[in-house]
Amino acid sequence: MTFWHAQQRAHEAGGKLVLRIEDVERDRCRKEFADAISEDLRWFGLDWDEGPDIGGPFVPYIQSERRRYYLEALEKLRVDGFVYPCKCSRKDVIQASLAPHDENEEAIYPGTCRPRGSVIEAAAHHAEAVGRRMRAATGRDLQATRLPPQILLGATAEVVAAAVSAAELEELPPGTAAVTTPTEVPGGTHWRFRVPDGEQVEFLDGRLGKQSAVAGRDFGDFIVWRRDDIPAYQLAVVVDDAAMQVSEVVRGEDLLMSTFRQLLLYRALGLRPPKFYHAPLVLDKSGKRLAKRHGALSLRALRERRSTPEELRSLNPL
Numbered sequence: 001m002t003f004w005h006a007q008q009r010a011h012e013a014g015g016k017l018v019l020r021i022e023d024v025e026r027d028r029c030r031k032e033f034a035d036a037i038s039e040d041l042r043w044f045g046l047d048w049d050e051g052p053d054i055g056g057p058f059v060p061y062i063q064s065e066r067r068r069y070y071l072e073a074l075e076k077l078r079v080d081g082f083v084y085p086c087k088c089s090r091k092d093v094i095q096a097s098l099a100p101h102d103e104n105e106e107a108i109y110p111g112t113c114r115p116r117g118s119v120i121e122a123a124a125h126h127a128e129a130v131g132r133r134m135r136a137a138t139g140r141d142l143q144a145t146r147l148p149p150q151i152l153l154g155a156t157a158e159v160v161a162a163a164v165s166a167a168e169l170e171e172l173p174p175g176t177a178a179v180t181t182p183t184e185v186p187g188g189t190h191w192r193f194r195v196p197d198g199e200q201v202e203f204l205d206g207r208l209g210k211q212s213a214v215a216g217r218d219f220g221d222f223i224v225w226r227r228d229d230i231p232a233y234q235l236a237v238v239v240d241d242a243a244m245q246v247s248e249v250v251r252g253e254d255l256l257m258s259t260f261r262q263l264l265l266y267r268a269l270g271l272r273p274p275k276f277y278h279a280p281l282v283l284d285k286s287g288k289r290l291a292k293r294h295g296a297l298s299l300r301a302l303r304e305r306r307s308t309p310e311e312l313r314s315l316n317p318l
């Protein structure tokens with residue numbers, strides 16, 4: 001349904017719609033999974049301009065095949081001191097922190113593994129690195145203006161969710177995806193992004209208007225690379241949306257808080273953020289909200305419950 005919103009937004013803006021398979025935090029993806037997702041979306045009556053099944057200028061469109069880009073981004077963040085290693089388990093974090101305000105949100109990291117250093121030092125470092133990145137980005141922008149104008153939209157939540165159910169169908173033996181993996185492996189520890197405590201992060205949402213959150217209060221230091229050597233969703237989508245020149249991201253409003261984190265990542269990486277449009281959460285036949293974070297719902301599941309596209313459309317009007 002989120003993808004449906006995206007399609008509508010793309011049409012209205014005269015833009016292009018991109019389908020990207022977000023399987024990076026899941027078990028390894030296979031072509032069949034991508035096919036299943038595409039098939040479900042087509043069943044719903046959707047169509048896109050770029051994607052794993054039809055290609056496009058920014059292949060590959062499957063995140064599990066884009067690892068090298070995420071590694072590059074992690075390396076930049078590491079060199080500039082935006083991330084630090086963290087050994088805490090999920091349980092450690094939950095025990096040591098206050099419960100999040102929102103049930104969809106992760107607990108706020110208590111800072112156990114944060115490098116000591118003075119706050120002023122860290123802030124100065126932040127500012128300097130950001131300045132360097134901004135200058136680099138400005139150079140890129142000048143080049144970009146020579147390209148023909150193009151509007152792209154990315155839709156995520158639905159696609160991610162579909163990937164979950166697909167991944168459950170069949171598991172690949174571990175290590176299968178290692179063929180495309182570069183030699184450097186940052187695993188063995190989490191890598192956490194250090195948020196600028198107290199800074200108010202803002203953006204203008206295409207549906208909800210002005211949104212703001214305070215770093216360190218509404219959300220804490222977050223994981224960008226997991227210790228099982230998997231890039232986190234936050235990092236992967238930022239890298240991809242920038243690389244694929246996505247001009248507007250359309251996704252479920254359960255991911256609103258993630259957008260603040262991602263805005264900090266864009267800045268740290270010297271990338272220009274897209275616009276954001278957070279769509280209402282999807283309702284099923286019984287009027288229950290289905291989407292939870294970027295999981296839980298899949299069109300496949302709805303199909304199996306004998307929902308029809310017409311039914312789903314009327315329950316979830318644009």
Ligand SMILES: [Zn+2]
Nearest residue numbers: 086087088113
């Ligand atoms: Zn830690």
